[in-house]
Amino acid sequence: MASHRRPKSPGRTRMSVLTAAAATAVAVSAQSAQAAPKPTTDQLRSQLQQLNTEADQAVQKYDQSQENLKQQQAKVSQLQDQIARGQADVNSRLDQLGEIANQQYATGQVDPTVQLLLSATPDDYLTKAASLGQLTSNQASILDQLRSQEQKLAGEKSQAEQTLQQMDTTTKQLSAQKAEAQKKVQQTQALLDSMTAAQRSAVVGGGTSGGAASRGTSRPPLTGGTGSSKAGDSVEAAAFAAAQTRLGLPYVWGATGPDSFDCSGLTQWAYAQAGVSLGRTTYDQINDGTAVNSTADLQVGDLIFFNGDTHVGIYAGNGMVLHAPHTGTVVKYERMDWIGSIYAMRHI
Structure with a gap:
């Protein structure tokens, strides 16, 4: 005897397959998310x-x-x-x-x-x-x-x-x-x-664009001393004073002032105001002046080079640097040990 049951609709079958596939994809995505925790x-x-x-x-x-x-x-x-x-x-x-x-x-x-x-x-x-x-x-x-x-x-x-x-x-x-x-x-x-303000603060450090430099609290202290809080000479004092007038101005690739800067553009501009001509790049400036052998010998106005010789800032005293950090930031003070590894230091 022939069966009188209605055969399943092909459309329903396809929908069941698609639904199952979607559920599987969601499950795999969830497992992947659990397997890849957010970075600290x-x-x-x-x-x-x-x-x-x-x-x-x-x-x-x-x-x-x-x-x-x-x-x-x-x-x-x-x-x-x-x-x-x-x-x-x-x-x-x-x-x-x-x-x-x-x-x-x-x-x-x-x-x-x-x-x-x-x-x-x-x-x-x-x-x-x-x-x-x-x-x-x-x-x-x-x-x-x-x-x-x-x-x-x-x-x-x-x-x-x-x-x-x-x-x-x-x-x-x-x-x-x-x-x-x-x-x-x-x-x-x-x-x-995408992080909270507290998390962002912990990641980017305790820098500030204002006159009072925050020293931060969660990083280890500098080794070998933090140098003097006095300028090395009248030239370094004048260069540092000039750089201070640029606090809060934006970092811009290739800029040399007076309203925006990259890192070496800021140091070149500041020393030009003091009557000293520095080279354009960190690769040039690292050969200017006299080498400083220890952070304990640093004086306000000295140049500090970080991360190889790719970045430069001006020593601001008390373990702080005044510099133009990177895209999305402004000229500001920051702790030396927040910026990166020190590569060289120069009296100008």
């Missing part, structure tokens, strides 16, 4: 510091490339001026030779013997002949020198232009690296934004 504040801070170091490396290389590019452009401009002056000199000498040739042609190239006979005295002829020969020799010598100089300058110009093309390519590459580093910082910042 120490882990987050370590990650942020690493990303900031990578960002500092990218921006310092970018700044160095830009500085080299400016120098190369200045060199090309100087070479072009030299070439123009040399060419004008060559043209002037050629005109003088042309006049001599025209004069000889106009006189019909008189034979020297006839010139001797026509001269008032033999001595008069010999003087004229010697003068004409010497003039021609000088012209030829000068032209040879100018042609050699022109070839040299043209070669230097070509070399400078090739270097500029290479620098332009490098700058574009570094710009991409800069964007990638900024992206890393933003990703970490997004994670920090």
